[in-house]
Every structure is written in C-alpha cells, then in structure tokens.
Amino acid sequence: MSTRYSRQTLFPPIGKEGQEKISSKHVLIIGAGALGSGNAEVMTRAGVGKLTIIDRDYVEASNLQRQQLYTEQDVADKLPKAAAAEKRLRTINSDVEIVALIGDATPEKLAELAEGVDLILDSTDNFETRMAINDIAQKYKIPWIYGACVASFGMSFTVIPGVTPCLNCLLKTVPIQGLTCDTGGIIGPAVQMAIAHQTAEALKILVEDWEAVRASFVSFDLWRNQYTSMKMGRAKDPGCLSCGEHPEYPYLSAENMTKTTVLCGRDTVQIRPPHSEGVDLSDMAARLKALGYEVKGNPYLLSAEMDENRFVLFQDGRALIHGTKDLAQAKSIYNRLLG
Amino acid sequence: MNKVLFFAHLRDEAGVESAEIEAAGKTVAQLKEIVAETYKLGKLDSAMAAINEEFAPNEEVIQEGDVIAFIPPVSGG
Ligand SMILES: [Zn+2]
Numbered sequence: 001m002s003t004r005y006s007r008q009t010l011f012p013p014i015g016k017e018g019q020e021k022i023s024s025k026h027v028l029i030i031g032a033g034a035l036g037s038g039n040a041e042v043m044t045r046a047g048v049g050k051l052t053i054i055d056r057d058y059v060e061a062s063n064l065q066r067q068q069l070y071t072e073q074d075v076a077d078k079l080p081k082a083a084a085a086e087k088r089l090r091t092i093n094s095d096v097e098i099v100a101l102i103g104d105a106t107p108e109k110l111a112e113l114a115e116g117v118d119l120i121l122d123s124t125d126n127f128e129t130r131m132a133i134n135d136i137a138q139k140y141k142i143p144w145i146y147g148a149c150v151a152s153f154g155m156s157f158t159v160i161p162g163v164t165p166c167l168n169c170l171l172k173t174v175p176i177q178g179l180t181c182d183t184g185g186i187i188g189p190a191v192q193m194a195i196a197h198q199t200a201e202a203l204k205i206l207v208e209d210w211e212a213v214r215a216s217f218v219s220f221d222l223w224r225n226q227y228t229s230m231k232m233g234r235a236k237d238p239g240c241l242s243c244g245e246h247p248e249y250p251y252l253s254a255e256n257m258t259k260t261t262v263l264c265g266r267d268t269v270q271i272r273p274p275h276s277e278g279v280d281l282s283d284m285a286a287r288l289k290a291l292g293y294e295v296k297g298n299p300y301l302l303s304a305e306m307d308e309n310r311f312v313l314f315q316d317g318r319a320l321i322h323g324t325k326d327l328a329q330a331k332s333i334y335n336r337l338l339g
Numbered sequence: 340m341n342k343v344l345f346f347a348h349l350r351d352e353a354g355v356e357s358a359e360i361e362a363a364g365k366t367v368a369q370l371k372e373i374v375a376e377t378y379k380l381g382k383l384d385s386a387m388a389a390i391n392e393e394f395a396p397n398e399e400v401i402q403e404g405d406v407i408a409f410i411p412p413v414s415g416g
Contacts, residue, residue, distance in 0.1 A: 125414060
C-alpha cells in the first residue's frame, strides 16, 4: 500500500522524511483504557515501527462508551484489554509490530520496557504510575507525554528530559483522591481531546520537530468552554529529585510504592498507599452512594458494597478489597475509585 | 484586588468560576489556605497555581492585579 501514508506525508512538517522517521520509532503506551486505546489507534494508523502497550485490566461493558478499540464481543469474552487491543490494532495496520502485555506497569516492569523506546505515552489512571513513568523517563532520557481526563475536562503536558520541567517539579508529591472516571464520570469528547493533544505532540517528537513541541501545560473543559495554557518557563526545580542536579528517582524506590498484600485465608487484598495525605471519608461515601454502593461507616472507616464488590476504606487511605486474591485486580479497583 | 479562577472540579466545588480576592503580598500557599477556607475546598494542596498564565510555585508572592488560576491535576485516563 504505497499510498497508505500519502495524506500524512503531504503535510509539509512530516513529509516523506518524517514518515521514514515515524516508521523507525518505538512507542511505549502505558495503559489500554480510554486514552490508551485512542493513543494506540492514532499511532498505529500513523505507521510507527513498533508499539508496545501494557494493561492489567479486562474489558467491561462500561468501557464501550469511550474506549474505541473494544467491542461487545470483547466484553462477552472478558478479554484482557491488552489482548483485545492487540487483536484490533493488527487488523488496522499490519506494518506495525505490536507487542501487547497483560500486567501491572510496576517500576521494575517500566525499566525493562524502556529499553530502545523513543517515546512514552501516558495513558494510566493514577499518579503513582505516572510518577514512576516520570522517573524512568528521566533516568533513560526518553520523552513522555502526560495526558488525563475526567468528566468534561482534561489536560496534557510534554516532558522532555534535559529541556522541560518534569511532573515531579509540578506536583512535588503524589496527589491522592482526585476525581476518577469511576467517581466523576467521563464523556467521550474529553477523552478524544486529551488524545488529540497527546498524539499531536507524539508526531512532532517522532519526526524530531523539537521546535514545534508545545512547551505549555494545557487544560480544557469542553462543557464549560474553558481552555487554558500555562507557561512553564519557571517551573523547573533545580533541586527536583527526578530531574534536578542530583536525581534520586524517588518513585522507583520501594518506599514510595503502594504496598499490596493478600491477607491469608480471607480472600482479601490490603492496599496501603505511601505517604497518604488522608481521605475525606464523608466525601468518598457520598460519591460511592451516587454510584449505587451501599455505604456504612464511622469516623475511622467506611465499608462499601455493591453486587460482588465489597471493600473497606480507612481514613489514612488504606483499603481492604474483599472477594479477591488478585493483587492487580485489587489495585485496579482501588485506583478506579481513588485515582 | 486579584481575580482568582477555578478550573475543573474546583469550579464545581467552589460553585463559582472566579472570585475577587485581596491577595497582594500573600504567597500562593497562603492564598490556597484562604480560598480553601472561604469556599470549603478540600483539595487545594495538590492544585497547581498559575499567576498571569504562568506556573507559580507555592512560595511565589502575589502582586496587585495578578490573576491567579487554580488547576487541579486530573488522574483519569
Ligand atoms: Zn523535575
């Protein structure tokens, strides 16, 4: 198919030369949910040389409204998202080498996956993984693009090691209890807008048009018609432990990671986030009730139940997820509710 | 006088898109405390602040007439 990329190569900033660069590059996508499926589809259609995608979840009916790679059949088959994504992406473009991995993007796994990667596209649903991506990207000097969305809003920022500030410069800590798509809802256009921002930056980086890369932090609300660009010139922190003069890559070390433990004989997984700022239990109870959970509680904890899902959340952010021994599944439930 | 803008879910929680607050001479961190108190916002600690559309750290001192925006980082994906 010699005309396959003609409309993209006709675009002067890409051209034939740019297309050759795109087809020689390896893109790593972390997460195959809404952002991951969209980002993967755009990269596959654009003709990247190799695409690696990793996800720990499986396809559910509530994903179909916005996760563009998946079908009703995938839900019926309870396919892992990585497997379903791989199947669909191969039918879209057989030129692209697709590597799909079912599992948790732990810091160890990220370090292993980073080898030979030209660009990382963040498509996760939690800041713990993003901070680990941020450290890996600094350590191995790989550009990465933050993207996130919830309700009708979203945001994106491009991190280029040695050039821009990093996510740790901006946030300093892992924010807990942000809104998630499971508690605040999400509309398809907010997903698509975040994907558009991430993939446009991705193409610029793949063709090495560094001048064109957006230096600002962009955020938008499609329902309230807000669009804002925050200049980041002064955001770089020389003392940053991820990108500063003496980096320690704090989010690759065990003490900054969520501890998950199977509680013996109880069919329960305990999840303990690091350095938690604490959780507003009454706020969380109201959100869970709105989702249909039956919620009971006291000032120290709340317990929530819906169908086969049952969990207890403590004020310090620790949670017991009942009815499972699967660490990845428990962590996924936790992140979907608490971000 | 200073204009303070709320983005994303902060806007829903504050119930207004913007507010007029006397903030000159205060740091971004101090303004966050005042705003959280006034509008009963629980999560301003982790919100990013921009002064006149430029990222501002917590220690930055606000000048008369500056426009301050609070942008909460979002984790969904
Ligand atoms: Zn940094």
